[in-house]
Amino acid sequence: MSLPQPDDRRAELALGWHWAGTGQSRPGTGRSDWLMKCECCEYEYLQKAQNIKTGKTYSKRESAFGAAMDALFDVGKKGTTTPPSQSELRDAAIAAKSDLIRVRKRKCSSLRDYVEDSEEPESGASIHRDPDYKPDSDADSDNPLANPTASAPFRPRQISTAPQLMAFLDKSNCTSRGAFRTVNAVVATVKGREGVKLFKCGKSSFFRDRVKARKVAAAEIRRRFRSQKGGRRLTVHWDGIHVPLLAPGARRKTEERLPTIVTGLEVDQLLAARAIPSGSGQNTVREVLKCLEEWECSEEVVALCSDTPTSNTGYENGAASLIEKALGRDVLYVACRHHLLEIIPKTLFDRLVEKSTSPDLGALCRRLQDCWDSINKTAFKSAVEDPECDEFLKDRRASILEFAKEALQKPHTRADYRYLLELVVIFLGDNPKPSQPIKFSPPIAVSSARFMGRIIYCLTIHMFALTGEFALESDVLENLRQLNLIFVSTYLKPWFTSTTVAIAPRTDLQLANDIIGYTQSDQISAIAGSAFKNHLWYLHGVTVGLAFFDKGISVCEKREMVVRLSAPPPKKVSPWKRYVVPQRTNFETLLDKPLSHFVSETTLAFFKILKLDTAFLSEDPEKWPENEGYLKNLFVVEALQCINDVAERGVALVKRFVKNSLTRQEEGFQDLLLVQNDLLRQEKHSNASLTLDFFS
Template identity: 30%
Template structure:
C-alpha cells in the first residue's frame, strides 16, 4: 500500500484555505457594493428630473469600482514602519510584546492578519533592519541640521557589560545653538583614566566627522577630566591641535557645593544611602504632609527672620525669584519644579494641602536628592524621630537651599549669567547668617571658579544685568596683558568680595570671541548701544548657545542604563540608543499634539 504524500496533502489544504479566504473577500465586496447601490439610488432619482444631459459613458459599475478602490485604502500598518519600530524600542517592548500588540492593532484596523506575515521572527528581523535604517536617517538629519559651532559633552559610569562583567560606559553627545542636541554613542572604555576616556570620545567624534566644528567641551570636574597632564580635556585639546573653551558643568559644581554644606551640617555617610533620608522614605505612609512646619509657622524661624535683617532681605529676594520662576512653567525636569515649589512653600507657607510627592531615589549620586529631601524633612520633622542634632542640621541645609542655593541651581544653565552669578554668590556667602554653612560653600566654590577665568569672563559681556559703566571698564580691560600662567580657572585666593568683573578681563578674553567666530566690532561702540547692534545680537546668540551644564551626557548615561541588555549586539545597541534619543526629542507622550508627531 502506498504511503500518504504529506507534502501534497499540505498543498491541497493550503489551496482550500486560500479559496475559502477569497470567497469571504468576495462576499464582503458584494455586501459593500449592495450598500453603495442603496446610497446611490437617491441622487440618481433626483438627477433624472434635471435638465442637464446625462453622460452615456458613465456606468454604475465604474462608480462601484472606484468606490471599491477607496474601500481598499483602509488604514494599515506594517512591521517595517520606522515610527512603529522606534515606539517599540522607546517603550522597551520585547519581541513577543511587540508582536502581540501589532497583531491586535492590525485586527482593530480591519486587517486580515491571516493573510499577513506576522510572527516573532518577522518582527525581530524587522526591528533589526529598521534600527539600522533609522540610524542612517538620523545621521542624514544630523548632517543637515548640525550647527557650525558645537560643544562636546561626555560622562562615564561603571555598568554591567553584556558578558556580566563591569565596564565603563562613556556617553558622548554634541550640543549647539537653538537647543541642538545629538547623541553620538555610549561606547565602552577599558577604564576611566583621562587617556582612555579621551580616546573613546575622539573615536565617536571622528566617526561623526565633526572635528572642525567643536569649539568647546562641557565636563564634570573630576580629576580624570581636568588633570593638566593626563586629564581627558587636555588630551582632547592636544589631539585636536587647538585650544577649546573649558565649560565645567555648573550643575556638577553646585552638587559639590551642596555636598560640602550637607556634610558641614550633618555627618557624612560612607554608604550609598543617607540614614535620615531613608527614615523619611520608610515612614512616608504614616506622615501627614498637610501638617507641615514652615518659616511662617515656626516660632523659632519667625523670630530669626524678624531679628536678622540680612536673612529677611534674602527671604524677600528668594520669594520674588521663586514666584517668578514658578509662573514660567518652563522646567526641563519635574524635580526642578519640585525644588522651586518646595522652597517657595517652606519660605511662604503658601501651597496646596498635600504638596509633597512621595520621596524618590535617595542615592548620593542623585543631583537634587539632598536638597529636596532636606526641605521635606524640615517641614515634616515634627512627625519623625530625629535627634536634636539632626533637626538643627536639616534646618541649616533647608534654609541654605531655599534662600540661596535654589536660585543658583535654577540659573546654572544660562551661560551668560555664569560669571556674575559666581561673584554674587561669594558676596552673599560673606554675609550669610550661618557662617558654618557659608564657609563650607565658599571653600567649594573657590575651587571651581571656571567662569571668571580670563577667557570665560567673555560671557559677561552679554549679561544684561551688568550696567553700562562696568561694561565700559570691561572693554578697556581687553588691552590689559594676559596672565603668564595658562590657567583654565581662576585661583580661589585671587577672588575677593570687592572684585569687579572687569578685574578678570584681559587681552586673553579676546580669544573667547575668536572661538565663537564672533564679530567684535560692537566693542568699539558705547555699551548703551550694543542692544541695537546686529553684531552684538549675533555674538550673544552664539554665547547663549554654549551649553554649560552636562545634563545631556547624564541623560545619555541614564539612557544606556534603561536599555541595558535590550540587545546583545553592540552595533544594534548603538542604533537603538540613537533611535530612542531621536524619538524622545521629537515625540512627546503627554499631549495629543505631541502624540500626533512622527519621528520619521
C-alpha cells in the same frame, strides 16, 4: 510510481530550473538550495509511509510529491525552440506561483491525512511576492520575477518595517514576540481577519524587520547630520556609566560606557555610547575623538562640557586638555554648572548632618521615610514661626518668595525641581497653590549623588522637627536650620538660573561674595567657601568673555570690561582652565571685586574660539543691543549649553536598553540608541499628538 534514488536523480536535477527553450534560469535558486529541499524535505517526507504502500495515506503523499515537483521545478514543455514572449513568461510565473501556494496548502493538509482537491487557478489571478525573495545580481532585467509589476503586488509587509512603529515598539521595550502579537492585534482591529491573512509574517521575520528598520533609521540620522555640515559651532558632552555587559552570558559583569553627545544651534545629537576599558582621561579622549571623526564634525567643535572630576579637568592627563591638544586649537571649556553648584550642598550636608558612604542619603533620611505614614502632615511650622529664621529672613523673604513663585510658572524638566520650589514657598510661610491645602509629597529613596534630595529632606525634616512630629536632637536641628537658611537665601537663585550661560560669570562671583558675607554662621561660610573656591571655572580669563553678553551687567561695567581687554594677563598663568585664588587660604580676596577685574588680553581668545565678530567692541556698550553684529554673536552664545543634562539623558538611555534583550549586537545597540534619542528629541520639541498612519 517507482521512486528513483537521490543519487540517480541528482544529475537530472542539476540541469537547473529552465524556462522552455530559453536557457534562462529561474532567479533566486542555487543547486545547493533545491537539492537540499528535494532530498531533506520532500523526498524524506514521502519515505515516512514507504513501508505501507497500500492505503490512502501513501498514495495521497505520492501524488502530492509529484505535484510538488512539477510546481517546484516548473519545467517547460519539451521540444520548444521558440523563446516565449514577455506576457507568456508573466502568465507562466503567475500560474507557477499559484501552484506553489496550492501545493503548500495540500502539504499542510496531508499532515492530517487529507489532500485538498486540485483546483485550476483563475487566469490572471493576483499573487503576492515573497518578501524574502531577492533576485540574483546577474538575472535578466526583463525577467518578470526579477522585475514584478502591478500584476504581482507586494505582500503588505510595510507594516512590520515602518520606522516610526518600530521606534515606538522599541521605546516600550517590547520583545519581538510581544511586538509581533501587538501588531497582529492592531491589524486585526483595523483590517479584520482579511488583514491578518495578508500580514503573513512570523516572529523571526518580524525580529529581522525590526533590526533592519533600526539600521535604516540610524543611517538616515547619520546622513541628515552630515548633510548639515558647515558653519555650526558644536559643544561636545560626555559622561560615563557602569552597566552590565551587553554580550549574552556575561550579564553579571559590568563595563563602562561613554555616551558622547554634541549640541549647538538646533543640534542635539547622540553620537555613540560605546564601552571603554576605564574612565581615565586617555580612554575618554580616544572614544570622543573616534566619535567626532566618524560623524565628520571635529572641525566644528568649539566647546567642551562635562562634569568636573580630575579625569576630565586635569591640566596634564585630563580629558578636556587632551582633546584640545588633539584638535590642535583652543576650545572653550564650559564646566557643567549643575555639577559644580552641587558641590556646596553636598559638602555642607556631609560635614554638618551626616556623611553616608552608601548609595542612599543616610540614616536620618531613611528614618523620615520609615515614620512618614505616622506623621501628621498638617503639624508643621514654617521659618516665619521660627524666631531665629524669621530674624534672618525678614529683609530677604519678599524677594525670595517672588523669585520662587516666578520660577514655578516656568516649565521644569524634573518634578523634584518643581517640588523644591514649592517647599521653599511653604518654608517661607506661604502656599504655592492658594486654592488648595498645603500638601507634602512622600519622601522617596534618593541616591547620594543627587543633591536635590538633600535639600528636600533638610527642609521637610526642619519644618516637622519644629513641632515635635519628627524627633531630632537639638544640635542636629540647629545645623539643619543653618543649612536651610543658606540654601534659601544664597543658593536658590544660582541653581534655577544655571542654564543661562551668559550670566554664569556674574552669578559665580555673586555667589562667592554671598558665601564670604554670610554672617549667620562662620562655620557654614568657611565650609562653603573652601568647597567653592576650587571651582571658579567661569571666572577664568577666557570664559569670563561670556559676561559681554550678560544683560544684567550695567553699561558702566561693560565699558570697563572693554578697557580691560588691552590689559596684560596675570604674571602667573594657571594651567587650569579656571580662576585660581592667589592665596588658597584666603577666599575673601574675591570680596567686592568687580567682574572687569578678571578681564584681560586673554579674554580676546574667547571671541576667536567662538568665531565671533569683534567689531561691536569699538562702539559704546549702550548701543550694543542695536548692533547687528552683537545680536548675531548673542545668538551664538545663547546656543551654548553649560549643563551636562544631555549626557545624563544618554546615560539614562544606556541604562534603560542595556538591561533588556532587544539586541545583543553592539552595532544594533548603537542603532537602537540613535533612533531612541532622535525619538525623544522629536517628542521634546513637539506639542502635537503623534499619529500613526500605517494602514492608509
